[in-house]
Amino acid sequence: MLTKIIIANRGEIACRVIRTARTMGLKTVALYSDADAKARHVEMADEAFYLGGSAPSESYLKGDLILEIAKKCGADAVHPGYGFLSENAEFARACEQADIRFVGPGSDAIDAMGSKSAAKAIMEKAGVPLVPGYHGDDQSDELLINESKRIGYPQLIKAAFGGGGKGMKVVESEAEIMEAIGSARREALSSFGNDKLLIERYLRKPRHVEVQVFADTHGNCVYLSDRDCSVQRRHQKVIEEAPAPGLSDKLRRQMGEAAVAAARAIDYVGAGTVEFLLDTEASDDSFFFMEMNTRLQVEHPVTEMVTGQDLVRWQLLVAAGQTLPLEQDQIQISGHAFESRIYAEDPANNFLPASGLLEFLSEPTENQHVRIDSGIRQGDEISNFYDPMITKLITWDSDRESALARMANALDEYLITGLKHNIPFLGRICRNQEFKDAILCTDFIDRHQDELLADPKADIKSALPVAALYRLLKNQQEQPGFAHEPDSPWQGFSGMRLGAASRFDVMLMDDNHDIHELRLTKVGSNYLLELNDQQITIQGELTCLHSGAERLTYTLNGQKQSVTIAQKDSDFTLFLPATDLTKESVQSLHFRAVKTHNDDADDGHDNPLNAPMNGTVVTHLVDVGAQVEKGQGLMVMEAMKMEYTIAAPGAGSVKEFFFAPGELVSDGVLLLEFDSASDANEKPEVADAS
Known part of the structure; x- marks a missing residue:
């Protein structure tokens, strides 16, 4: 039996393994x-050990150090997750x-x-169907050209030791x-240190279908x-x-x-995935072996949801020498x-x-239909050292249509600010009619890029x-x-006038710098509110939510709605329902509050x-x-990676700049002394970004 495991990985998969363990x-x-x-994975574990620098070569790829730590802490087993050392034969050895x-x-x-060509030779011997091609050791130009002609066109030439x-x-x-x-050859040598190639018939409209296999040490x-x-971009999976x-x-x-035959052909043990190409243009359900991933896949949760099995638990049971929990006819x-x-x-x-x-991060509520596999929290940084995956969002229901509807809704509820992300893109896929109709092939994104992108x-x-x-x-x-006495004459912000209605000025800057x-x-x-030659009636109230967000419930021209809002300093994001034209149900709109002449009258903003x-002064x-x-x-000036031009309030000249390019300035500080050609004291304008 196992008593302690060390996870040679990070982020989402490390958290996933810890939960099951x-x-x-x-x-x-x-x-x-x-x-x-x-x-998060460091906080979740019972113990944690430091590996080194942020780069994988200085930390998660240091197999010798990981084994040294495993011995030191008395771990029985190492779970490699996926990526890093998970398919490293030397580390396993x-x-x-x-x-x-x-x-x-x-x-x-x-x-x-590990070698695509060697794997195909093994699969061919085991009777697993292969795409017509060449995967031999002779790599001379003459032979590759002859094999290329024999196979026919179109065809795919690819690195024998590689992926992605x-x-x-x-x-x-x-x-x-x-x-x-x-x-x-050049790309293969640069990326994988080996320029061996293989050639195979290119299927124009294949589906990428894979099978989850599991084997134990008892046969x-x-x-x-x-x-x-x-559904893939740049040969990387997006939705499974x-x-x-x-x-x-x-x-x-x-x-x-065929997948089981492939696993048996190499005396496989544990979780693995056999990947096939299914020819959608063939009339005979032709499928061909592509490769075998000798690890747990990123997409394993969908298999868990439809089988009701915990595959990480299966992995740990097999590693402990036990038999598989179920036989084939029991699955x-x-x-x-x-x-x-x-x-x-x-x-x-x-x-x-x-x-x-x-x-800001607000996730959908997890339940029997919605699952979130994540290793991040609000305030975490997505580093450029590792894979940029934020989260895996999984949904389940009794049929495909219902499960897909739940995914679209869950994506609407997954709210993020602070960096670029692909949630709107994923939402468009879920609402695409061909995807709804399960018309699938590996060029799906390319064919629909005008809509999806x-x-x-x-x-x-x-x-x-x-x-x-x-x-x-x-x-x-x-x-x-102020909130209790909005009409009080003592509140400078209100703009209240005796005998007249209270007036409130708000100045906002959008992402276009307008x-x-x-x-x-x-x-x-x-x-x-007078806007676009229309008079708009609005009222509402704010409610605090989790993660520091707020909910604004408002009635606009008699229609009641609500919106989630995330604020950071003077910037805020509205997560608003979008128009039908966008084919999205949630749209993130960013604003910055710019103080007006009657806000905080004593803070110097009247100057x-x-x-x-x-912000920072960029240039004069x-x-x-x-x-x-x-x-x-x-x-x-520059703030939040956007530039703002400070414009002259009237005709005249600059007498002195108080800040040089590169210097930081605070909100409300006087930037320069201006000699006006007249007595006009007009408010400075913030022009469009340069």
């Missing part, structure tokens, strides 16, 4: 780098030699599947062969459902589901049996499940990873009444007494050339003494 009464040991010193259980297959099995789309080239004709071979091997992973839709019982059984599939990988990335910019602080323009003007009301109510909260000056007039319990916010646009016209830019 706890239910089994096992002690857990976490490892951490500089970047993860305060990470070192664990075996140190008499510490490696929670995964033996080193020989990892070696066997690196060293992979599609060849459409004989004229492209040599260039593709040379390019694939038992089973398959637990299949998964469709066809189980079971794979549209497969006949016969095809499902054939793929499962039952119930309902349907989806998993969305929520990443810190920019879909509009080729899915480039993003890093930054999770300033669209950047719907925020309807700023329709959101302004809500934003203005929020700032008004926040100002009332922040000024004791300034909106809004005036709300109080009439009874309502506020009136016409004060800084409208905290004019020389001291130079004559300028009203509205001409005088200097540029």
Whole structure:
């Protein structure tokens, strides 16, 4: 029996393993780098040990140090999670030699599947169907060219020792062969240290269907459902589901049996995934072996949801020498499940990873239909050292349509500020009609990119009444007494005039750097706002939520609605229902509150050339003494990675700049001395960003 395990990983998967180990009464040991010193998985474990610097090579890839720590703390086993050392045969072998259980297959099995070409040779011998191609050892140009001609076009040339789309080239004709071979070799050598290539027929519209297998040391091997992973960007999975839709019982059984045959061919032990390509253009349900992942997959939760089994528990039982909990005929599939990988990335910019602080995080409520596998919390930083995945969001229901609807709703409820993310992109996939109809293939995103990668323009003007009301109510909260006596003549903020209605000025800046000056007039319990030649009636109240957010419940022109709002300093984000045109149900609109002339009358903001916010001086646009016209830019400030131009309040000249480029300035501080050509004392303007 195992008593203590060390998790040679971080983040979400480390937390996942710790949760299951706890239910089994096992002690857990976490490892951490500089970047993860305060990470969630470190706090969850019974013990934690420091590995080194933030870079993986200085921490999570240091197998010798991890084994040294395992011996020191008395761990029986090492769980490698996925990524890092999970498919490193040398590390698995070192664990075996140190008499510490490696929670995964033996080193020989990892070696066997480590080379795509060697794996295909093994699978061919075991009778597992292969895509027509060449995966031999002879890598001469002459032979590769001849094999390429024999296989026919289109074809795929790819690195034998690799993944993630690196060293992979599609060849459409004989004229492209040599260039593709040379390019694939260079990429393969650079990325994987080995330039061996394989060639196979290119399926234009394949589905990526994989089968979860499990084997123990007693000769038992089973398959637990299949998964469709066809929706991918840059050859990386985005949304997975189980079971794979549209497969006949016969095809499902054939793929499962082929996966078991693949596992038995290498004496596999533990959790593994056999990945197949299913040819959607063939009439005979043709499927072909692609590769075998010798570890637990990122998408394993969808299999757990439809089988009702804890696969990490199965892993730990097998590592302890026990038999599989179920035989093949005992495994039952119930309902349907989806998993969305929520990443810190920019879909509009080729899915480039993003890093930054999770300033606000509000997750859907977990229940029997919604599961969240996460290793982060509000305030955590998504580092550029590791995979940018924030969370795995999983939903389940009795059928595919219902499970997908739950996923779309859960994505709407997953609210983030502070960095770029792919939640709107995932939501568009869930609402795409072909995806709803399960018309799936690996080019799904490419075919629908205009819709999926669209950047719907925020309807700023329709959101302004809500934003203005929020700032008004926040100002009332922040000024004791004002909220209780809104018509008191002693409250400077109110703009109250004897014999007239109370008027409130709110100035907001949107993400386009446009300034909106809004005036709300109080009439009874309502506020009136003139906007776009229309008179809008609005009222509402604020309620505090978890994570520091607030809920604004408001009535706009007689219609009652509510919105979640996250605020940080003078910036705030409204999570508003979007228009039907965006094909999204939640839209994040960002604003910055800019103080007006009647806010905090004693704080210096009446001076016409004060800084409208905290920031940094970027540059001076004019020389001291130079004559300028009203509205001409005088200097540029930067705040929150956006630039703002401070404009002249009238004709005149700058007598002195008080801050040099590069200096920090505080909200409300006087920026410069201005000699006006007239006696006009006009408020400075904040022009469009330069």
